Amino acid sequence: MKKVLAFDLGGTKFAFGVVAENGEVLGSDKIETLAKQGPEQAIQRVNLAAQSLLQKLNIKPEELIGIGIASPGPLDISKGCVDGSPNLPGWTGYSIEQGLSTFFNLPARIDNDANAAALGEYKFGAGKNKKNMVYLTVSTGIGGGVIVDGRLMRGANGNAAELGHLTLNINGPACPCGANGCFEMYASGTAIARRTREAIQAGAPSQILSLAGSLEKITTHHILDALQKEDELAKKIWNETTEYLGRGLAVVINTFNPELIVVGGGVTAAGELLFKPVREKALRYAFPRLAAVCSIVPAGLGSNVGVVGAAACAFESTP
Ligand SMILES: [Zn+2]
Structure with a gap:
């Protein structure tokens, strides 16, 4: 069975694994990125760590068909590098593709992490056989990836x-992108916490503050805890959150006419408390003919999504 080496680069962790063409992760590990110390040291260390993993699995680099890299955007795919990614300061211009490709003597390709995750969910996760599919990740930010007619939409420059x-x-x-009132400024985990802090500072009574210990420590988790206790502010914040997600997903449905929207990321740990109202609102705000064919479901790949997504990109680019 064909195999690839897959890397999931993040501002904090640099994960990697060997993935088979059926999506099975044969082995994986991770290192600290230490992003502020620049790309050279991180690539050197991840190369050695991935080499150790291959030795442990008794796999030689020449048995692999390629390397996939999922990275925070924006990217300059012509150079194989990031281009001003806020989580990777000082990395712009350094070819991550080349740094990995040269060491293992394998072809490498880099993709935006949310786009890679979309391809991973399409090939191996909740989106199998759904040729028009959108992936949305809702965590500290909101990212997306779109599959159109069975192919990842990369756009004019990736x-x-x-x-x-x-x-x-x-x-x-x-x-931070330079615009105002973006979807992620309302519905990401970071935004949910910010809106809650603002409401408490404005005097709204709530148990959320005592559950979290301090304003700065408030997370979605505390709001969900307070929701179970019938806390009025938690109900209001959650209702607004599902409203924003519903509005955003209605735009996505009207734009891409997907048969499936797969939603992943930390905020989806809320389960049906999130999915039930978001489904109801998104399908209500979208055009009825488009809403009629669209399902909204949780992601299938869990914490492996980064590595498996990067692998899906590698399999696609090196058939
Ligand atoms: Zn923005």
């Missing part, structure tokens, strides 16, 4: 589907 930056409110809070 940066397609920044769905977290759909504008929901032109007068909304400033987003």
Whole structure:
């Protein structure tokens, strides 16, 4: 069975694994990225760590068909590097593709992490056989990837589907992307915590503060705890959150006419507390003919999504 080496680069962790063409992770490990110390040291260490993993699995690099890399965007795919990614300061211009490709003497390709995750869910996860599918990850930010007619939509220069930056409110809070009122400024885990802090600071009574210990420590988890206790602010925040997600997903449905939307990321740990109202609202706000064919489901790959997504990209680019 064909195998690839897959890397999932993040600002904190640099995960990697050997993945078979049926999506099975044969072995995996991770190192600290130490992103602020620059790309050379991280690539050197991850190369050695991946080499050890291959030795442990008794697999030689020449038995692999290629390397896939999932990286935070934006990317300059012509150079195989990131281009101004806020989580990887000082990495712009360094070819991550080349750094890995040269060491293992294998072809390598880099993709935006959410796009790679979309391809992973399509090939091996919740989106199998759904040729028009959208993947959305809702965690500290919101990322997206789109499968159209069975192919990952990469766009003109590899940066397609920044769905977290759909504008929901032109007068909304400033987003690091330079625009205002983006989808992720309302519905990401970071935004849910921010909206809760703002409400508490404005005097809204709630148990959330005592559950979290301090304003800075508030996470989605505390809001869900308070929701179980019938906390009024938690109900309001959660209702607004599912409203924003529903509005954003309705735009996605109207734009891409997908048969399936797969939603992953930390915030989806809320399960049906999230999915039931989001489904109901998204399908209500979208055009009825498009809503009629669209299902909204949780992601299938769990914490392996980064490595498996990168592997899916490698299999696609080195048939
Ligand atoms: Zn934005």
